[in-house]
Amino acid sequence: MSSQNPKRAILEQFAAVARALGSAHRLDLLELLAQTERSVEELAGLTGLTIANASQHLQQLRRSGLVEGRREGKRVIYRLTDSEIVALLGSLRRVAERNVAAVEKVLNGYFRQRDKLEPVSRKELLRRMRDGLVTVVDARPLDEFAAGHLPGAISLPPRQLKRRLRELPADQEIVAYCRGPYCVLSYEVVAELRARGFTAFRLEDGYPEWKAAGLPVENSSPA
Amino acid sequence: MSSQNPKRAILEQFAAVARALGSAHRLDLLELLAQTERSVEELAGLTGLTIANASQHLQQLRRSGLVEGRREGKRVIYRLTDSEIVALLGSLRRVAERNVAAVEKVLNGYFRQRDKLEPVSRKELLRRMRDGLVTVVDARPLDEFAAGHLPGAISLPPRQLKRRLRELPADQEIVAYCRGPYCVLSYEVVAELRARGFTAFRLEDGYPEWKAAGLPVENSSPA
DNA sequence: CAAAGATTCAATTAACCTCTTGAATAAAGT
DNA sequence: ACTTTATTCAAGAGGTTAATTGAATCTTTG
Numbered sequence: 173m174s175s176q177n178p179k180r181a182i183l184e185q186f187a188a189v190a191r192a193l194g195s196a197h198r199l200d201l202l203e204l205l206a207q208t209e210r211s212v213e214e215l216a217g218l219t220g221l222t223i224a225n226a227s228q229h230l231q232q233l234r235r236s237g238l239v240e241g242r243r244e245g246k247r248v249i250y251r252l253t254d255s256e257i258v259a260l261l262g263s264l265r266r267v268a269e270r271n272v273a274a275v276e277k278v279l280n281g282y283f284r285q286r287d288k289l290e291p292v293s294r295k296e297l298l299r300r301m302r303d304g305l306v307t308v309v310d311a312r313p314l315d316e317f318a319a320g321h322l323p324g325a326i327s328l329p330p331r332q333l334k335r336r337l338r339e340l341p342a343d344q345e346i347v348a349y350c351r352g353p354y355c356v357l358s359y360e361v362v363a364e365l366r367a368r369g370f371t372a373f374r375l376e377d378g379y380p381e382w383k384a385a386g387l388p389v390e391n392s393s394p395a
Numbered sequence: 396m397s398s399q400n401p402k403r404a405i406l407e408q409f410a411a412v413a414r415a416l417g418s419a420h421r422l423d424l425l426e427l428l429a430q431t432e433r434s435v436e437e438l439a440g441l442t443g444l445t446i447a448n449a450s451q452h453l454q455q456l457r458r459s460g461l462v463e464g465r466r467e468g469k470r471v472i473y474r475l476t477d478s479e480i481v482a483l484l485g486s487l488r489r490v491a492e493r494n495v496a497a498v499e500k501v502l503n504g505y506f507r508q509r510d511k512l513e514p515v516s517r518k519e520l521l522r523r524m525r526d527g528l529v530t531v532v533d534a535r536p537l538d539e540f541a542a543g544h545l546p547g548a549i550s551l552p553p554r555q556l557k558r559r560l561r562e563l564p565a566d567q568e569i570v571a572y573c574r575g576p577y578c579v580l581s582y583e584v585v586a587e588l589r590a591r592g593f594t595a596f597r598l599e600d601g602y603p604e605w606k607a608a609g610l611p612v613e614n615s616s617p618a
Numbered sequence: 619c620a621a622a623g624a625t626t627c628a629a630t631t632a633a634c635c636t637c638t639t640g641a642a643t644a645a646a647g648t
Numbered sequence: 649a650c651t652t653t654a655t656t657c658a659a660g661a662g663g664t665t666a667a668t669t670g671a672a673t674c675t676t677t678g
Contacts, residue, residue: 179577179579180419182577183419183422183423183426184419185491185495186416186419186422186487186488186491187416187417187418187419187421187422188417188491188495189487189490189491189494189495190413190414190416190417190422190487191413191414191417191665193409193410193413193416193417194410194411194413194414194416194417195410195665195666196403196406196407196409196410197666198410199406199409199410199413200406203406211624211625212624212625212626213623213624213625221667222667222668222669223624223625223626224625224626224627224667224668224669224670225666225667225668227624227625227626227627228626228627228666228667229666231626232665236494236495237490237491237493237494237495238490238494243625243674243675245624245675245676246622246623246624246625246674246675246676247623247624247625247675248624248625248626253493253494254490254493254494256486256489256490256493257490259486259489260483260486260487260489260490263479263482263483263486263487264409264412264413264483264486265409266479266482266483267412267460267461267477267479267480267483268408268409268411268412268460270460270476270477270479271412271459271460271461271476271477272408272411272412272459272460354402354405356402414635418635418636420636434654434655435654435655435656436653436654436655444637445637445638445639446654446655446656447637447638447639447640447655447656447657448636448637448638450654450655450656450657451636451637451656451657452636454656455635466644466645466655468645468646468654469644469645469646469652469653469654469655470645470653470654470655471654471655471656619678620677620678621676621677621678622675622676622677622678623674623675623676623677624673624674624675624676625672625673625674625675626671626672626673626674627670627671627672627673628669628670628671628672629668629669629670629671630667630668630669631666631667631668632665632666632667633664633665633666633667634663634664634665634666635662635663635664635665636661636662636663636664637660637661637662637663638659638660638661639658639659639660640657640658640659641656641657641658641659642655642656642657642658643654643655643656643657644653644654644655644656645652645653645654645655646651646652646653646654647650647651647652647653648649648650648651648652
């Protein structure tokens with residue numbers, strides 16, 4: 173069959189992309205890049221990799237077409253080539269979640285309260301935002317907030333929470349979000365707020381999923 | 396941060412699933428299993444792997460939670476654990492298609508007529524099926540047809556096409572489908588039918604995507 | 619043009635994956 | 649119980665990938 177050779181070549185390309193995803197460090201890098209573009213140095217610092225090692229992983233991701241880099245002065249800034257990649261990571265997550273028992277085990281061990289915090293869906297949040305019924309809190313670090321966030325969101329990383337409690341409305345529902353489903357920042361914020369008597373919920377997923385879904389975002393300092 | 400350890404463990408699990416997808420042979424196996432469950436021997440035959448090798452790849456897929464096997468007499472029958480896996484493969488395909496230039500090259504080389512054949516969407520086909528405006532042709536091998544197919548579809552692999560032309564309506568549109576976007580069977584059928592004056596189109600994607608979308612399917616020999 | 623900073627390249631070693639081969643199970647038929 | 653058939657296990661050669669180190673490249677700044 174003449175279909176065998178080109179099919180084989182295509183599958184080989186798919187497999188190469190899958191192999192690029194087949195390393196925890198590279199998934200970590202991709203997750204960070206799903207938040208915002210970054211330089212090699214920043215990425216190395218955030219992931220705990222040496223610079224040379226981060227650079228090599230990034231190049232591997234680039235060879236597979238998942239990220240692209242541009243030079244900007246002394247630095248090279250990397251970003252995802254495509255928001256479809258967020259969908260791919262989400263799909264990978266769902267399959268791993270459903271199928272791999274070990275993931276459940278870790279989740280149950282660490283995110284014990286996971287189910288108690290009843291996350292709010294994107295659709296639901298959007299509706300409540302339109303009705304002005306909700307205060308949206310971004311629990312990520314400042315620089316990620318600056319690079320893009322949900323419209324009207326307040327930047328409030330866990331460390332600043334205690335001294336900025338009075339900025340928050342006591343009579344209105346609060347929804348917090350962060351990087352994505354395995355980011356703990358919004359869990360921390362919600363737990364803390366609830367402990368202090370606020371009505372707080374988590375957004376399901378995080379900023380990259382929101383953006384990838386084509387929902388509106390806002391930039392505080394348009395670079 | 397206490398979030399680093401469990402996060403690392405989770406990413407490692409995701410990476411393990413991605414690594415399981417990182418081999419053309421395993422993707423080939425998964426594509427076959429997306430059609431229907433099969434024994435090790437069948438899978439080895441269809442992919443051209445030795446039996447021992449196919450067995451090892453299948454076990455790797457099983458360890459990652461992507462397939463499961465059950466003993467049935469002398470044979471072990473493998474199948475996908477979950478239709479979400481079809482979505483993951485689709486997502487992988489879309490990313491690879493958009494990003495990897497080499498894939499485009501192969502596609503243009505082999506599926507030259509790809510664009511000329513204007514595929515019909517699932518939604519569109521469903522509408523035309525309801526209105527009774529269309530004859531649906533399944534271009535896959537007989538056994539895959541028997542394991543499940545679109546409602547009312549006629550099994551018509553390319554080899555049987557010439558001697559069964561008179562079964563087809565000359566005055567009605569024909570839509571052919573096969574295994575998925577990189578399966579050539581439906582291309583062959585459509586090209587042949589058009590050459591003989593029929594009005595024929597391809598369905599976008601194939602049977603596994605149809606089934607995974609929750610659309611109705613039919614079994615000819617309920618096993 | 620020299621110096622410093624950011625990133626990449628090159629070379630090394632260790633770890634891992636792939637395919638093959640032949641032996642070991644497991645179930646069914648004789 | 650023995651043979652056959654289908655699958656899995658175990659071991660080894662060959663190749664690929666990962667992390668580390670130090671040198672090389674490219675860009676801005678003095």
